[in-house]
Amino acid sequence: MDLRLSDDEQAIASAFTDLFARESSRDRVRAAQSAGFDPALWSALVDIGLFDLAIPGPDGGGAFVDIVLVAEAAGRHLACAPIAETIVARRLLQRLGHDDVPAGAPMAFSPLPAQQGRLPMVPGGSVADLVLGLDGDTLVLVAGKSSGVEDFGFLAAADRSLDGGDRVVLAAGPPAAQAHAVAAAEWRLVTAAGCAGLALEALDVAGRYARDRHQFGVPIGSFQAVQERLATVAMAADGAQLLVREAAWCCDAGLPWEAAATVAYAYAAQTAIESVEAALHVHGGYGYTLDYDPQLFLRRAHGLRLAGGDPEAVWTQVGADRVNG
Amino acid sequence: MKTVIADEQLTFLSDLREYLDGLDPELVAAARAENIEDPMQPRTHCQAFLRQLGEDGWLGISWPKEFGGQGRTDIEHWLFAEELYNRRLPNGLLTFNVVGPTIMLHGNPDQRREYISRIMDGEIIFAISYSEPDAGSDLASLRTRAVADGDGYLLSGQKIWSTGASIATHLWVAARTGPPEARHRGLSLFIVPADSPGITITPIITQGGERTTSIFFDDVRVPATQRVGAENDGWKTITAALNFERMFYHNEPRWELRQLAEWADGAGLLDGSTAESYELQTVMGEHAVDVEVCRLMALRGAAMLAAGQVPYAEASTNKIWWGELRQNICSTGLDLIGAEGTVVDTDGAPASGHLVHGLMSSPVWRFGGGTNEIQLDIIANRGWGMPR
Ligand SMILES: Cc1cc2nc3c(=O)[nH]c(=O)nc-3n(C[C@H](O)[C@H](O)[C@H](O)COP(=O)(O)OP(=O)(O)OC[C@H]3O[C@@H](n4cnc5c(N)ncnc54)[C@H](O)[C@@H]3O)c2cc1C
Numbered sequence: 221m222d223l224r225l226s227d228d229e230q231a232i233a234s235a236f237t238d239l240f241a242r243e244s245s246r247d248r249v250r251a252a253q254s255a256g257f258d259p260a261l262w263s264a265l266v267d268i269g270l271f272d273l274a275i276p277g278p279d280g281g282g283a284f285v286d287i288v289l290v291a292e293a294a295g296r297h298l299a300c301a302p303i304a305e306t307i308v309a310r311r312l313l314q315r316l317g318h319d320d321v322p323a324g325a326p327m328a329f330s331p332l333p334a335q336q337g338r339l340p341m342v343p344g345g346s347v348a349d350l351v352l353g354l355d356g357d358t359l360v361l362v363a364g365k366s367s368g369v370e371d372f373g374f375l376a377a378a379d380r381s382l383d384g385g386d387r388v389v390l391a392a393g394p395p396a397a398q399a400h401a402v403a404a405a406e407w408r409l410v411t412a413a414g415c416a417g418l419a420l421e422a423l424d425v426a427g428r429y430a431r432d433r434h435q436f437g438v439p440i441g442s443f444q445a446v447q448e449r450l451a452t453v454a455m456a457a458d459g460a461q462l463l464v465r466e467a468a469w470c471c472d473a474g475l476p477w478e479a480a481a482t483v484a485y486a487y488a489a490q491t492a493i494e495s496v497e498a499a500l501h502v503h504g505g506y507g508y509t510l511d512y513d514p515q516l517f518l519r520r521a522h523g524l525r526l527a528g529g530d531p532e533a534v535w536t537q538v539g540a541d542r543v544n545g
Numbered sequence: 546m547k548t549v550i551a552d553e554q555l556t557f558l559s560d561l562r563e564y565l566d567g568l569d570p571e572l573v574a575a576a577r578a579e580n581i582e583d584p585m586q587p588r589t590h591c592q593a594f595l596r597q598l599g600e601d602g603w604l605g606i607s608w609p610k611e612f613g614g615q616g617r618t619d620i621e622h623w624l625f626a627e628e629l630y631n632r633r634l635p636n637g638l639l640t641f642n643v644v645g646p647t648i649m650l651h652g653n654p655d656q657r658r659e660y661i662s663r664i665m666d667g668e669i670i671f672a673i674s675y676s677e678p679d680a681g682s683d684l685a686s687l688r689t690r691a692v693a694d695g696d697g698y699l700l701s702g703q704k705i706w707s708t709g710a711s712i713a714t715h716l717w718v719a720a721r722t723g724p725p726e727a728r729h730r731g732l733s734l735f736i737v738p739a740d741s742p743g744i745t746i747t748p749i750i751t752q753g754g755e756r757t758t759s760i761f762f763d764d765v766r767v768p769a770t771q772r773v774g775a776e777n778d779g780w781k782t783i784t785a786a787l788n789f790e791r792m793f794y795h796n797e798p799r800w801e802l803r804q805l806a807e808w809a810d811g812a813g814l815l816d817g818s819t820a821e822s823y824e825l826q827t828v829m830g831e832h833a834v835d836v837e838v839c840r841l842m843a844l845r846g847a848a849m850l851a852a853g854q855v856p857y858a859e860a861s862t863n864k865i866w867w868g869e870l871r872q873n874i875c876s877t878g879l880d881l882i883g884a885e886g887t888v889v890d891t892d893g894a895p896a897s898g899h900l901v902h903g904l905m906s907s908p909v910w911r912f913g914g915g916t917n918e919i920q921l922d923i924i925a926n927r928g929w930g931m932p933r
């Protein structure tokens with residue numbers, strides 16, 4: 221694998237970075253926070269053609285490296301939109317021959333199977349009419365609404381029921397489980413990319429602060445204790461980004477990639493939290509106030525990690541994949 | 546090794562428990578709820594609770610009887626604080642545990658008589674005003690000035706993070722009386738009534754929900770009698786108070802671990818033999834050991850105080866251990882609870898939302914009372930004699 225991005229990939233990364241910088245500024249994120257969703261950002265993503273890029277079509281599209289570049293940028297800007305969920309659900313529907321979903325509709329998806337017909341705190345669940353999930357041995361698409369609850373990761377999470385309402389069975393038995401497993405791996409990879417982006421952004425913010433803030437007559441970034449704390453997590457964030465990109469590249473190259481996606485998610489989600497903790501700490505008391513941004517990063521990072529299920533179980537999966545692979 | 550807790554002290558503890566058990570349950574419940582929501586602002590119910598304790602003779606455990614205290618040792622004071630922490634009830638916070646003891650140590654006889662008795666009556670509450678926007682870790686660079694004027698001083702400048710100032714009656718203010726280049730040798734400590742003309746207090750809201758404040762001093766008149774210790778000799782008073790503060794944190798981690806245990810019990814994880822319950826039990830076991838170490842560090846500090854010493858590196862060790870532990874308990878607790886623990890509305894949330902609340906407030910303990918990096922410096926320099 222060539223770790224450098226191609227010119228086209230660079231162009232995609234910078235187009236989306238610009239879009240998120242504009243449409244998901246910190247002010248916009250703060251305004252969208254309690255809903256976990258920014259409709260204007262969503263329209264901008266639909267208009268720029270995110271879903272044509274992310275879903276294979278007659279004119280190309282669907283390269284996973286492109287997807288993770290978008291997701292990294294989204295993670296950096298704390299985007300309030302169910303990007304991973306919608307991309308993953310749409311790709312799955314397409315693989316199963318259902319491409320009649322309204323273009324541009326946000327969707328909810330959970331990488332976890334339903335418990336007694338219910339998906340707890342599914343990301344996107346409070347804004348998406350359509351939720352796609354595994355209920356026992358059937359893969360279902362359910363239309364409905366949920367009043368939603370405010371989740372502190374502002375992921376528009378909500379409890380959704382899979383066994384009532386307007387429900388279409390997409391697959392049953394082993395093919396359902398298999399299709400869901402692939403989609404869950406895709407979700408983990410896209411979400412891992414978001415976590416890596418979030419970690420890198422938190423460190424950039426911390427680095428800027430450490431250069432500006434003076435104590436004892438010098439920038440706090442000149443203290444070894446501060447440098448080492450940031451450098452330690454910077455290594456991890458770097459590693460998370462490499463893992464994400466390698467898994468995406470494997471996927472595009474037709475190589476086994478699912479286990480690598482789980483590794484990337486387990487590691488990037490943990491790294492996101494560690495990076496944000498470090499960033500918050502470097503800000504001293506200011507980092508703890510609602511006026512500064514670390515709190516936004518911290519809550520989002522925890523939300524992204526828990527959306528994938530018990531973090532220990534994710535690591536257990538990493539181990540099991542190693543043993544069985 | 547000597548027994549730290551003697552029979553007499555155990556009797557004290559059981560008397561205390563009996564007393565607390567007998568208090569009006571409504572008063573206790575209201576004080577607890579308020580204390581959990583924001584422990585740094587004892588408001589109506591917490592103040593009523595403390596006044597009740599005062600009336601019944603249960604405050605000022607280690608203060609002399611002549612000031613209305615119980616005249617016991619710091620070990621009993623520690624037992625008292627721990628018991629209240631364990632019930633998540635207010636134990637007098639900075640006023641009783643930091644400012645009061647420092648006035649006893651460095652105040653003059655008049656100040657001791659006046660302030661200790663008023664603290665005991667529940668009449669006054671202190672907030673601590675050291676930090677400034679540009680003087681955090683480097684406290685000795687603070688710029689708020691107290692300029693001599695007649696028989697007192699005029700105070701001007703800005704403080705930040707003065708927690709509890711919105712409900713406090715008095716501020717415990719560090720100000721510069723000497724030249725800036727004198728650094729910590731040019732500071733003095735003042736007791737300033739919070740309603741003095743020229744003081745403006747504005748709120749700051751934190752991610753953990755606690756309120757803290759910014760304070761602006763605009764030529765505030767402070768009589769010389771309000772200065773604690775000699776002019777330019779305030780650093781001694783400030784560091785003593787900081788050590789009391791770093792020592793007074795102790796038992797919340799135990800309470801938080803109990804919230805986790807209660808949640809786990811309800812979820813059937815305490816006696817199960819699934820992978821999840823093993824994981825939970827292992828985590829609980831590890832944390833329980835850390836909680837015990839935390840308790841012992843605080844007890845050691847109390848024993849030093851009882852022997853007339855002020856803990857220094859020991860206080861820093863205590864503070865780091867306690868703060869990191871709270872963060873660990875809440876963070877692993879939330880992982881175990883999972884996504885359902887991320888609901889912001891705490892009605893019906895797992896463990897009543899206490900662990901999420903704890904998780905969001907715990908980062909502050911890595912810098913409140915001085916950042917952990919500064920504490921590590923103190924442990925290395927003061928505790929281990931490393932060169933500066
Ligand atoms: C909720 C809250 C309540 C508080 N309550 C009070 C209060 O009641 N009264 C009061 O006076 N203060 C209070 N504080 C202030 C608190 O003590 C300070 O936040 C703390 O001392 C750190 O100062 P700072 O925030 O300016 O961070 P800075 O000093 O700017 O530090 C920023 C980062 O640089 C690091 N750093 C700085 N210097 C060094 C060094 N020499 N070596 C290595 N690392 C270094 C720090 O560890 C930190 O990570 C409170 C703060 C908060 C957030």
